[in-house]
Amino acid sequence: MPITHIPVMGQEILEALMVNSDGVYVDATIGLGGHTEGILQKAEGCTVIGIDRDEEALEITKERLKSGHLHLVKDRFSNMKPAVNELGYNEVDGILLDIGVSTLHLKADNRGFSFMKDEALDMRMDQEQKLTAEEVVNRYPEKELADLVWKYGEERFSRKIARAIVSSRLKKRITSCSELAAIIEKAVWRRGKIHPATRTFQALRIEVNRELEELQAAIDGGAGLLKKGGRLCVISYHSLEDRIVKHAFRQLAKEGVFNIITRKPLVPSRQERIINPSSRSAKLRVGEKI
Ligand SMILES: C[S@@+](CC[C@H](N)C(=O)[O-])C[C@H]1O[C@@H](n2cnc3c(N)ncnc32)[C@H](O)[C@@H]1O
Known part of the structure; x- marks a missing residue:
């Protein structure tokens, strides 16, 4: 369809x-x-x-x-x-x-914007651009990650989330949306109806696409x-x-x-x-x- x-x-x-x-x-x-x-x-x-x-x-x-x-x-x-x-x-x-x-962006395959999908962490609106969400998640220092999740996601658990990302990527590179969503969900358990990864995904999208x-x-x-x-x-x-x-x-x-x-x-x-x-x-x- x-x-x-x-x-x-x-x-x-x-x-x-x-x-x-x-x-x-x-x-x-x-x-x-x-x-x-x-x-x-x-x-x-x-x-x-x-x-x-x-x-x-x-x-x-x-x-x-x-x-x-x-x-x-x-x-x-x-x-x-x-x-x-x-x-x-x-x-x-x-x-x-x-x-x-x-x-x-949210529904097509392989765009990597949605935490509900098991696909590569991409989030680039312009696919010719170099920077992807995977690069941000795996390469940014912990403080920079925490700051961007705080600033662009208005996420109060930004430090906890950044710490969980860094400790997970030390064991294995984080490559998919669902993998990242699971790391965040484990770090800050679900309260209310909104998925705990929502704000972090918003922040990454804003960063990747400036x-x-x-x-x-x-x-x-x-x-x-x-x-x-x-x-x-x-x-x-x-x-x-x-x-x-x-x-x-x-x-x-x-x-x-x-x-x-x-x-x-x-x-x-x-x-x-x-x-x-x-x-x-x-x-x-x-x-x-x-
Ligand atoms: C909410 S959608 C627009 C939907 C459109 N009004 C419609 O009715 O179909 C936003 C669109 O803006 C594009 N976009 C976002 N930031 C952009 C930018 N900085 N320069 C050019 N296009 C951009 C996205 O790729 C996306 O296709």
Whole structure:
């Protein structure tokens, strides 16, 4: 069965983003193309530049959305401005960032993001990149591991987990997701419904893909690419990301670059959260170029 991704806050995005029916929009996290499909359906005259650093996602989207109005680019969104300029566009009407992992990362085989799977610890969104989660887990010094699990996973047992990883890798290199999940589960036994490896896996993913640095650079680059009146919509999924978006928007407002449209972030409706539980933690912030 083909892997599909239900676009989060699809209707809210179309309303917030599409200021111009024949505009140029950048879907900087096109993934499996859920949001872009909605944009192309809503306005036939518009153009979408879809960026992703995941080759596999781009291949699927290329097959799925055949449109003369869609350009697909493999790149990091921190490089959005030069990538869009290279296609001949100096400014755009709207930019969407729907950050984080996609269903593809969690469900496809051999991507190594999920602690439920017995496969190689990978977690690279861009498979041409060198650094993998296996490298981080087996090579980082204990203190560095503990710090990143604390900082990017907000995990209170970070030191215990780092110690368990180091003592285990002294006996044998840790190579699979399920192996790492079992080491963590043994070190900090399960409390409540959430698997004890959840936060550590989040931290490793953020580290491997430099997600927070990418996000900050994308907001700055995106703000420089928007036309007057153009919109930047960012959907984030955890507090670390949302904090960056909130502060970056405030800074842009202070500099007179942005009007913040969403004083408080928009969240999915109750109905959407029931239909698509992965939307549960989503927060949408929208800024408009002055
Ligand atoms: C949540 S998914 C997007 C799903 C998409 N909106 C849809 O409806 O199908 C996030 C996508 O962003 C991509 N991504 C994450 N960080 C990126 C970055 N720094 N540069 C480019 N793409 C990135 C991931 O590979 C993934 O495909």
